[in-house]
Amino acid sequence: MNRILLYLVIGVIALLPLMPFTPAFWVTHLNYVGLASLVVLGLVLLTGVSGLTSFGQAAFVGIGAYTTAWFTTAMAGSPWLALIIALAITFLAAYAIGALTLRLSGHYLPLGTIAWGLSLYYLFGNMQFLGQHDGIAGIQPLEIFGISLASGRNIYYLIWACVLLGLWGTRNLLDSRPGRAIRALKSGQAMAESFGVNTARYKIIVFVYAALLACLSGWIYAHMQRAVSPSPFGLNYGIEYLFMAVVGGASSVWGAVIGAGLILTLKDQLQNVLPAIFGTQYNFELIVFGVLMVLVLQYAREGVWPILAHWWEILTGGSRGERRREPPPKAAVLPQRPRPETGKVVLEVEAIRKEFGGLVAVNDISFTLRAGEIMGLIGPNGAGKSTTFNLITGVLEPTSGLVRFQGERLDKLPAREISRLGVGRTFQHVQLLPTMTVLENVALGAHLRRNVGVVAASLHADRRIEAELLHEAAVQLERVGLGDYLYEQAGNLALGQQRILEIARALAADPVLLLLDEPAAGLRYKEKQELAAVLNQLRAEGMSILLVEHDMDFVMKLTDHLVVMDFGTKIAEGTPEYVQAHPAVLEAYLGGIDDDIEIEPAPGEQPGGPQPGVAPAGALEGGGA
Numbered sequence: 001m002n003r004i005l006l007y008l009v010i011g012v013i014a015l016l017p018l019m020p021f022t023p024a025f026w027v028t029h030l031n032y033v034g035l036a037s038l039v040v041l042g043l044v045l046l047t048g049v050s051g052l053t054s055f056g057q058a059a060f061v062g063i064g065a066y067t068t069a070w071f072t073t074a075m076a077g078s079p080w081l082a083l084i085i086a087l088a089i090t091f092l093a094a095y096a097i098g099a100l101t102l103r104l105s106g107h108y109l110p111l112g113t114i115a116w117g118l119s120l121y122y123l124f125g126n127m128q129f130l131g132q133h134d135g136i137a138g139i140q141p142l143e144i145f146g147i148s149l150a151s152g153r154n155i156y157y158l159i160w161a162c163v164l165l166g167l168w169g170t171r172n173l174l175d176s177r178p179g180r181a182i183r184a185l186k187s188g189q190a191m192a193e194s195f196g197v198n199t200a201r202y203k204i205i206v207f208v209y210a211a212l213l214a215c216l217s218g219w220i221y222a223h224m225q226r227a228v229s230p231s232p233f234g235l236n237y238g239i240e241y242l243f244m245a246v247v248g249g250a251s252s253v254w255g256a257v258i259g260a261g262l263i264l265t266l267k268d269q270l271q272n273v274l275p276a277i278f279g280t281q282y283n284f285e286l287i288v289f290g291v292l293m294v295l296v297l298q299y300a301r302e303g304v305w306p307i308l309a310h311w312w313e314i315l316t317g318g319s320r321g322e323r324r325r326e327p328p329p330k331a332a333v334l335p336q337r338p339r340p341e342t343g344k345v346v347l348e349v350e351a352i353r354k355e356f357g358g359l360v361a362v363n364d365i366s367f368t369l370r371a372g373e374i375m376g377l378i379g380p381n382g383a384g385k386s387t388t389f390n391l392i393t394g395v396l397e398p399t400s401g402l403v404r405f406q407g408e409r410l411d412k413l414p415a416r417e418i419s420r421l422g423v424g425r426t427f428q429h430v431q432l433l434p435t436m437t438v439l440e441n442v443a444l445g446a447h448l449r450r451n452v453g454v455v456a457a458s459l460h461a462d463r464r465i466e467a468e469l470l471h472e473a474a475v476q477l478e479r480v481g482l483g484d485y486l487y488e489q490a491g492n493l494a495l496g497q498q499r500i501l502e503i504a505r506a507l508a509a510d511p512v513l514l515l516l517d518e519p520a521a522g523l524r525y526k527e528k529q530e531l532a533a534v535l536n537q538l539r540a541e542g543m544s545i546l547l548v549e550h551d552m553d554f555v556m557k558l559t560d561h562l563v564v565m566d567f568g569t570k571i572a573e574g575t576p577e578y579v580q581a582h583p584a585v586l587e588a589y590l591g592g593i594d595d596d597i598e599i600e601p602a603p604g605e606q607p608g609g610p611q612p613g614v615a616p617a618g619a620l621e622g623g624g625a
């Protein structure tokens with residue numbers, strides 16, 4: 001968000017209660033908005049950013065409120081100690097609940113959150129020492145440095161200081177190493193895992209983070225209301241918080257404040273206006289909310305915040321559109337892993353086999369790849385190339401056979417561990433985080449090269465490491481020719497550029513072995529030439545590269561060694577010249593027949609004739625490297 005707007009918001013928040021004309025009910029209303037904003041901020045991170053829908057946040061508000069209510073009344077304890085206890089209980093409860101429910105996918109997760117939201121609600125209402133459905137009254141107001149926060153105007157500052165801190169911390173978190181991993185949870189889990197991100201762990205972290213914010217809100221609420229009862233912590237409120245997140249804009253931290261403000265103000269106004277119109281006391285506002293939700297989902301799926309941000313952009317002359325052009329500041333170079341000597345065996349594939357039911361997709365394939373070598377894996381459509389690729393990268397487990405990388409078995413390891421050993425990869429279908437910048441996407445590739453915790457990231461204590469990661473990402477982008485697009489949203493790049501971006505991201509992981517799945521697909525002639533130059537350069541630096549590629553012209557000019565597959569079986573292996581002249585290869589490629597497509601002839605040979613599936617780039621894609 002634009003800085004001017006930020007200062008404006010802070011100024012208004014600071015001055016509003018001081019103004020004599022500000023009515024007391026405004027301050028009270030803003031206090032509720034602030035408390036709800038804290039809960040919704042957690043939901044923005046959990047649901048909007050990470051894609052984990054939770055209906056149960058109100059229960060965590062309840063843990064914060066009930067802990068302090070009981071501890072400060074029954075035990076006459078300090079509310080500050082109560083806050084620590086409440087946060088600790090919430091941490092443990094959220095960790096346990098998260099570990100159980102976050103494994104659930106699809107609609108099972110929201111259903112799981114409803115179940116534990118209801119359980120905690122009934123727990124509050126049935127426990128004798130928590131006052132059952134009557135709750136606990138007589139809670140003391142908070143006091144800071146001798147100043148009582150009993151009045152709405154005083155506690156207002158505590159609430160909004162917490163909201164601003166929460167916004168600041170969450171923004172910092174999102175713009176950091178753990179933040180990039182969190183932003184990959186919604187749509188790029190498999191990709192993130194192959195760069196070493198432990199997605200299951202990050203899901204729990206986000207869940208606990210959101211629960212702690214809700215707990216803080218509950219703690220302040222109890223001391224503001226001076227009494228607690230179960231109803232504000234039930235499922236209805238859980239749904240309302242989610243509603244606020246969706247309406248405000250579930251992918252922006254500011255959406256939390258906007259959503260809470262809009263919904264609570266609307267609810268307040270509707271509760272006044274609707275009974276007067278209809279002459280009854282029924283909760284008509286619920287019907288209006290239902291209609292509003294449908295309209296938001298239909299016409300403003302990203303919520304209100306992006307619309308407001310767009311208006312602000314127009315108002316301030318497009319300041320949001322001004323992108324930084326300069327590269328990130330220079331920083332120390334990240335440590336690099338030792339490279340094997342050129343010519344040393346890096347990858348050994350021994351009789352790997354993959355059966356899908358009765359289909360043998362990969363039939364006892366073996367080959368080796370040496371340091372400083374580019375190997376191509378080719379074959380007609382359905383030959384088993386991608387399956388072989390997935391067996392090496394840990395996406396699939398072989399039925400039998402083994403894969404060794406620098407002497408270590410890969411075939412039993414998950415993708416995350418394979419990446420840790422020094423294997424970088426790209427994807428057949430580009431897997432980027434389209435709303436993140438090109439630079440951030442590539443920095444995700446360097447995830448394992450530095451470690452930053454969530455707390456350090458939230459407090460912005462990660463500046464040096466963050467600078468190193470971004471610097472590394474910029475260097476790799478410069479290397480592959482995308483240095484002019486650092487701050488462009490990755491989704492705005494052309495498909496060919498996105499493929500190149502994937503290579504930069506894989507390079508940011510400092511791999512010893514680079515696995516490229518159809519890197520030239522969608523690239524124009526010049527881009528292919530540039531890609532070939534980059535790959536040649538990498539080979540010269542001792543990198544080992546295995547590529548699956550359909551563009552024969554590109555493959556033949558670039559690779560040292562080829563393995564040709566057909567129907568899951570290796571039918572030939574050798575230099576490009578040897579393979580091009582191999583009868584089994586010609587048979588495999590000529591078998592299907594498209595008379596217009598011709599295989600590139602081996603030196604000194606006549607053109608090979610038509611071929612299906614895999615065809616020379618010149619025929620299928622307009623030229624190669």
Ligand SMILES: Nc1ncnc2c1ncn2[C@@H]1O[C@H](COP(=O)(O)OP(=O)(O)OP(=O)(O)O)[C@@H](O)[C@H]1O
Nearest residue numbers: 356359360361379380381382383384385386387388
């Ligand atoms: N998950 C799966 N379940 C069942 N069959 C599969 C699965 N994945 C691949 N196959 C089958 O295995 C065979 C090899 O497929 P694979 O995708 O590895 O071939 P490919 O050489 O990469 O083809 P293309 O060039 O079209 O990508 C095909 O017959 C395919 O239908």
